[in-house]
Amino acid sequence: MNRDYEKSAANANLPRGRSLWADGLRRLRRRRLAMLCLAVIAAYVLLTGFIYLAETFDWQVSVTNWDEKVGTEYEPPSAGNILGTDFLGQSGLRKTLYGAKVSLTVAFWASVISLGIGVPLGAIAGYFRGVVDEIVVWIYTTLSSIPYILLILAFALVLKGKTIDLGWAGLGIVELSGITTVYLAIGLTSWVGICRLIRAEVMKHKNQQYVLAARSYGCSNMRIIFRHLMPNVFHIVIINLSLRFVSFIQAEVILSFLGLGEKDRPSWGAMIDTARLELPKGHWWEMTAATLAIFFISLALNVFGDALRDSLDPKLRTQ
Amino acid sequence: MGFALKLLSTAFTIVLLLVAGCDNSGPVVDSNEVVSYGALSAKVRGLDPGDIGDTTSSAVASQIFECLYQYNYLKRPYKLITQLAQDMPQVSDDGLTYTIRIKKGVYFADDHCFEGGNGRELKADDFIFAWKRIANIKYLSKNWWIFDGRIVGLDEFREYTKTCKSRAEVDYSRPVEGLTARDDHTLVIKLKKPWSQITYLLAHLPTAPIAKEAVDYYGKDIINHPVGTGPFKLKLWHRGSYIELVRNPDFRGEVYPCEGAAGDLENGYLADAGRRIPMIDRVVLVLVQEDPPRWFLFLQGKIETSGIPKDNFNEAIDQKGVLTADMRKRNIHLRIFRDPSTYWLGFNMEDDVLGRNKPLREAISCAVDREKYIELFTNNRGEVAYGFIPPLMKAYDPQIKQMTKGTYNPEKARQLVKQAEAVYGGKLPRLTLSMAGTDVVARQAGQFYRRCFKNAGLDIQIDYMDWPTFQNKIKTKSAQFFSLGWIADYPDAENFLQLFYSKNASPGPNNFNYSNPEFDKIYEQIAVMPDSPERTELYRKAERIVVEDCPAVFLLHGVAYVLHHDWVHNYKPHAFGYGLTKYRRIDTAKRAAYKELLRASR
Numbered sequence: 001m002n003r004d005y006e007k008s009a010a011n012a013n014l015p016r017g018r019s020l021w022a023d024g025l026r027r028l029r030r031r032r033l034a035m036l037c038l039a040v041i042a043a044y045v046l047l048t049g050f051i052y053l054a055e056t057f058d059w060q061v062s063v064t065n066w067d068e069k070v071g072t073e074y075e076p077p078s079a080g081n082i083l084g085t086d087f088l089g090q091s092g093l094r095k096t097l098y099g100a101k102v103s104l105t106v107a108f109w110a111s112v113i114s115l116g117i118g119v120p121l122g123a124i125a126g127y128f129r130g131v132v133d134e135i136v137v138w139i140y141t142t143l144s145s146i147p148y149i150l151l152i153l154a155f156a157l158v159l160k161g162k163t164i165d166l167g168w169a170g171l172g173i174v175e176l177s178g179i180t181t182v183y184l185a186i187g188l189t190s191w192v193g194i195c196r197l198i199r200a201e202v203m204k205h206k207n208q209q210y211v212l213a214a215r216s217y218g219c220s221n222m223r224i225i226f227r228h229l230m231p232n233v234f235h236i237v238i239i240n241l242s243l244r245f246v247s248f249i250q251a252e253v254i255l256s257f258l259g260l261g262e263k264d265r266p267s268w269g270a271m272i273d274t275a276r277l278e279l280p281k282g283h284w285w286e287m288t289a290a291t292l293a294i295f296f297i298s299l300a301l302n303v304f305g306d307a308l309r310d311s312l313d314p315k316l317r318t319q
Numbered sequence: 320m321g322f323a324l325k326l327l328s329t330a331f332t333i334v335l336l337l338v339a340g341c342d343n344s345g346p347v348v349d350s351n352e353v354v355s356y357g358a359l360s361a362k363v364r365g366l367d368p369g370d371i372g373d374t375t376s377s378a379v380a381s382q383i384f385e386c387l388y389q390y391n392y393l394k395r396p397y398k399l400i401t402q403l404a405q406d407m408p409q410v411s412d413d414g415l416t417y418t419i420r421i422k423k424g425v426y427f428a429d430d431h432c433f434e435g436g437n438g439r440e441l442k443a444d445d446f447i448f449a450w451k452r453i454a455n456i457k458y459l460s461k462n463w464w465i466f467d468g469r470i471v472g473l474d475e476f477r478e479y480t481k482t483c484k485s486r487a488e489v490d491y492s493r494p495v496e497g498l499t500a501r502d503d504h505t506l507v508i509k510l511k512k513p514w515s516q517i518t519y520l521l522a523h524l525p526t527a528p529i530a531k532e533a534v535d536y537y538g539k540d541i542i543n544h545p546v547g548t549g550p551f552k553l554k555l556w557h558r559g560s561y562i563e564l565v566r567n568p569d570f571r572g573e574v575y576p577c578e579g580a581a582g583d584l585e586n587g588y589l590a591d592a593g594r595r596i597p598m599i600d601r602v603v604l605v606l607v608q609e610d611p612p613r614w615f616l617f618l619q620g621k622i623e624t625s626g627i628p629k630d631n632f633n634e635a636i637d638q639k640g641v642l643t644a645d646m647r648k649r650n651i652h653l654r655i656f657r658d659p660s661t662y663w664l665g666f667n668m669e670d671d672v673l674g675r676n677k678p679l680r681e682a683i684s685c686a687v688d689r690e691k692y693i694e695l696f697t698n699n700r701g702e703v704a705y706g707f708i709p710p711l712m713k714a715y716d717p718q719i720k721q722m723t724k725g726t727y728n729p730e731k732a733r734q735l736v737k738q739a740e741a742v743y744g745g746k747l748p749r750l751t752l753s754m755a756g757t758d759v760v761a762r763q764a765g766q767f768y769r770r771c772f773k774n775a776g777l778d779i780q781i782d783y784m785d786w787p788t789f790q791n792k793i794k795t796k797s798a799q800f801f802s803l804g805w806i807a808d809y810p811d812a813e814n815f816l817q818l819f820y821s822k823n824a825s826p827g828p829n830n831f832n833y834s835n836p837e838f839d840k841i842y843e844q845i846a847v848m849p850d851s852p853e854r855t856e857l858y859r860k861a862e863r864i865v866v867e868d869c870p871a872v873f874l875l876h877g878v879a880y881v882l883h884h885d886w887v888h889n890y891k892p893h894a895f896g897y898g899l900t901k902y903r904r905i906d907t908a909k910r911a912a913y914k915e916l917l918r919a920s921r
Contacts, residue, residue, distance in 0.1 A: 067770065073695070087695060087763060088770055263762055263783050264769070273759045280630045 027311040034307030040300035044100050051101040066094040066266055074283050084285035095266035096289040102267035106183045107248035111241055113187025119237060122198030123225050127206055140192040152251055155185035156260040182261050186251045194240050201233040235312040242305035246298045268294050352600040353905050358607045358622045362559055365542030368527040369453050372461035377524050381898030382564055384527035384547035387419060388518055390896045393579030393588055396713055397810040397895055399518055414513035421504045425571045430546045432536035438569060441548055443500035445528035448491055451476060457486040462525035471497030471509040513847035519809030550597040550901040564602040575902060588891055597901040620913045624883040632698040650885040656892040657711040658877030661704050662804035665871040669832045670799050676742045677869060682735035684725025684872040686775035693875050696764060701875035706862045707815050709876040714812035714858035723866050732775035749778045753798040755789035794826040810895060812858045816842055819865050831870040838864045886910040
C-alpha cells in the first residue's frame with residue numbers, strides 16, 4: 001500500500017516527503033556539538049575495533065602489548081609516558097586505551113541482550129494486553145523493585161564460573177568468566193526500562209489507523225508488531241540505547257571495581273579499583289587516566305543521546 | 320489507637336533522647352578503672368575453645384580460658400612454662416605416659432551454671448571432659464586433628480559417639496584408657512606412640528579445660544557464655560560489633576615474669592617483675608574490619624596497638640625502615656618480629672605435567688623474583704625463603720640458601736624451560752596458577768607472577784577464586800599449582816614437615832601431594848624423637864630432600880611490624896602466644912597527654 005502511494009506521489013510531481021529517520025538525521029547533522037560527540041564515540045569504537053583486529057591477527061602494536069614494562073614502577077606522567085606507569089612499570093596510556101575494548105564490548109553486548117529481551121517483551125505486552133501483559137508487567141515490576149546494583153551483583157555472582165553448552169553454535173562448552181559474566185549480568189537485568197517504554201508506545205500506536213488498516217488486510221499479529229509497529233517506535237529504542245550505553249559502561253566499572261569483572265586484562269573499572277589503593281601513596285595518574293576515559297565517552301554519549309532524542313522525537317522538535 | 324500512637328511516640332522520644340545522649344567515647348566506666356582499648360579485624364565466631372579455629376576468636380577466648388602450659392612471655396627462643404599445670408609433665412621412659420599435676424586452688428569464674436553461682440575448683444576431670452567432647456563426632460569440633468590417632472582409647476570413644484543419636488546421648492563417663500584422673504589434681508595421659516610435640520598442644524587453646532556444668536547449663540549457647548579460669552571474664556558481647564571483658568576477681572595469683580631475654584631489662588620489660596597480673600581492669604574490643612578506619616582509630620588514640628596497613632606503610636615507616644618523624648612525635652613505638660611463616664607457590668605433584676617434570680618446576684622457581692615480590696606486596700616486610708623452615712625456628716638451616724637450585728635467575732629459567740620441553744616431549748601446555756582472592760591485591764600479585772613467567776618463556780594463566788572454592792580445589796587435588804602459605808602453630812619445625820608427609824596428602828595438610836619414601840622415613844623417625852641436636856639435624860636433612868625435589872616455589876618468610884602507643888607498657892611481640900593482655904600495663908596519664916597533644920595540634 002505504501003509503495004503504491006509513493007509511486008502515485010512521484011507521478012504527480014509532488015515534492016518528495018522525508019521519512020522520520022531522514023528528517024531526524026538532517027536535524028542531527030545541524031548540531032555541531034552532537035557531531036563532535038559522534039566523532040568521539042566513533043574514535044572509541046574504532047579503537048575497540050582496531051584492538052580486536054590486532055588481537056585476532058596477532059599484530060604487534062603497542063596497545064595490545066599493554067603488559068610490557070615501559071619504565072620504572074610508579075613513574076609519574078612524563079613526555080615518555082604521558083599517563084605514567086603502574087606498579088609493574090606498565091604504561092598507563094596503553095592500559096587506558098585497552099580498557100576501551102573491555103568497556104565498549106560489555107556495553108555493546110549488554111545492549112544487545114537487554115534489547116533482545118526488552119523490546120519483544122514490551123511489544124508483545126503492549127499489543128496483546130490481558131494476561132500476557134500482566135505477566136510481563138509482574139516480571140519487570142519484581143525485577144525493578146530490587147536495587148539495580150545489587151541485582152547485577154547477584155546475577156554476576158550466580159553466573160560466575162557457570163558453563164553453558166554452545167555446541168549448537170559450534171562453540172562447545174563455554175565457561176562464564178570475566179567480561180562474559182559482566183555483560184550477561186548487565187544485559188539480563190537492564191531490560192526493564194526499554195520494555196516499559198516499548199510497551200507504552202505500542203499501546204499508544206496499536207489503535208492508530210495504519211495498524212487498523214494492516215489488521216483489516218488480515219495481517220498476522222506478529223507481522224503487525226514487527227513489520228508495522230516496530231519501525232514506528234524504534235527511534236525510542238535508539239535514543240534509549242544511546243543514553244543507557246553510558247550506564248552499561250558505568251555498571252562494568254562498578255562490577256570490575258567490586259572484583260567481578262575482568263581479571264587479567266586492563267579495564268577502566270579494574271584500573272580504578274587498583275588506583276584506589278595507590279592514591280594514598282600519591283600515585284594519582286592511574287585513577288585520573290581511567291576517570292578521564294570514562295568521562296569523555298560518558299559525556300559524548302549523553303550529549304549525542306540528547307541530540308538524537310531532540311532530533312528523532314517529533315514532540316521535541318523545536319528547530 | 321490514639322493511646323497506642325502516644326505510647327509509640329513517647330517510646331520513640333525516649334529512644335531519641337537516649338541515642339542523643341550517647342557519644343563515641345566508648346562505654347561509661349569508673350574513672351579509677353584501667354581500661355584497655357583494642358580493635359578486632361574479624362568477627363568473633365564463638366568463645367567455646369573446643370571448637371575455635373580462627374585467630375580472632377582465639378585472641379579473645381585466650382583471655383578467658385587457660386591451658387596446662389603457656390609460653391614464657393619474655394624469653395626467646397620460645398619456651399613453655401606451666402599455666403594450670405603444677406610443673407612440666409613427668410614422662411615415662413618409653414615416652415608413652417605423661418603424668419601432669421594440676422595446680423590446686425584454681426577456680427572457674429563465678430557463673431549461673433554452678434550451684435549458688437560460685438565457680439568451683441578446677442579438677443583433672445575437666446580436662447578429660449573437654450578432650451572427650453572434642454572427640455565426640457556429634458560435636459563436630461574443628462580441633463579433632465589434635466588428638467586424632469594419638470591417645471589410647473580416644474579414637475574408640477569417637478567411634479562410640481558415632482552410634483549415639485544426638486550430642487545429649489553421649490555418655491562422657493564412659494572410660495577412655497588413655498585419659499585418667501589419678502586424683503582430682505593428677506592427670507595421666509597414655510599415648511599410642513611417642514609424641515614429643517604434645518606439650519605444645521597442651522598450650523593450645525582448644526585443650527583448655529571446660530566445666531561440664533557450663534556445657535549442661537548453656538547447651539549449644541555455650542559459644543556465647545565462656546566460663547573459664549583465666550584473668551578476664553566476658554561482660555558484654557554485641558555480636559559483630561563490640562566485646563567487653565572485665566577482670567576475673569577470682570583469678571589465681573599469677574605474677575609478671577621476673578626473668579627475660581637479653582636486653583629486656585634495658586628495654587623496660589622487667590619493670591613490673593613479680594607484680595600480680597592482670598594490671599588492667601577492663602578490656603574493650605571493637606570490631607573494625609577495614610584497615611583505614613582501624614588505622615584512623617589508632618592515630619586518634621582510641622585503640623592502643625595496630626599493624627601497619629599496606630597503604631599507610633609510608634606514613635609510618637620511612638625509607639630507612641624506622642618510624643617517621645610524625646610517628647615519633649606521637650610517641651608511637653615500633654616492634655618488629657619474625658613470623659613463624661612461609662609462603663609459597665605449591666605444585667600439585669600428582670599433576671601430569673608438573674609432577675613428572677622437575678626442570679619445569681625448577682624453571683618456575685627460577686622465574687619468580689622474590690625480592691621484588693617482597694618489595695611490592697609486603698613493603699619489604701619479609702625475608703626471601705629458600706626452604707620451608709622459617710629463620711625463627713631452632714631447626715632453621717643457614718646453609719639452605721646454598722642448597723637450593725631455584726633462586727631467581729630468569730636466564731637459567733629459560734634454559735630450564737627448554738629442558739622441560741624435552742622432558743614433556745614438545746611445547747609445554749598452558750599452566751594454571753590458582754589464587755585465593757579476587758580483590759585488587761590478588762590481581763596485582765597475579766599480574767606480577769604473569770610478568771615473571773612471561774620473562775622466562777612460560778605460558779601461565781591465573782585463576783582467581785574465593786577462599787572456599789580455592790580450598791575445595793586444593794582438597795580435591797584439582798589445582799595445578801597454587802599460592803599458599805603456612806604459619807606454625809608451635810615452635811617446632813615438625814609442624815612444617817608434616818606438610819610434606821605422603822600420608823598427609825590432600826585432603827590432608829600435604830597440599831602438594833608430595834611423596835618421597837626417604838623423607839617419609841625421616842619424618843616417621845623424628846615424629847617420635849624428643850628434642851635433641853640429632854632431631855634438629857634430621858629436620859634439616861628432611862628439608863634438603865624437599866628443596867631438592869622442588870614441590871614448591873618458596874617465596875618468603877613473614878616479618879611483622881606492630882605499632883603501639885607509649886602508654887602501653889610491657890608490649891613484647893610474641894609469635895605463638897595468645898591472651899597476653901594480662902601482662903600489659905596502661906599508663907592512663909600518658910594516654911590523657913596524647914589526647915592533649917592531638918587537641919593542641921588541631
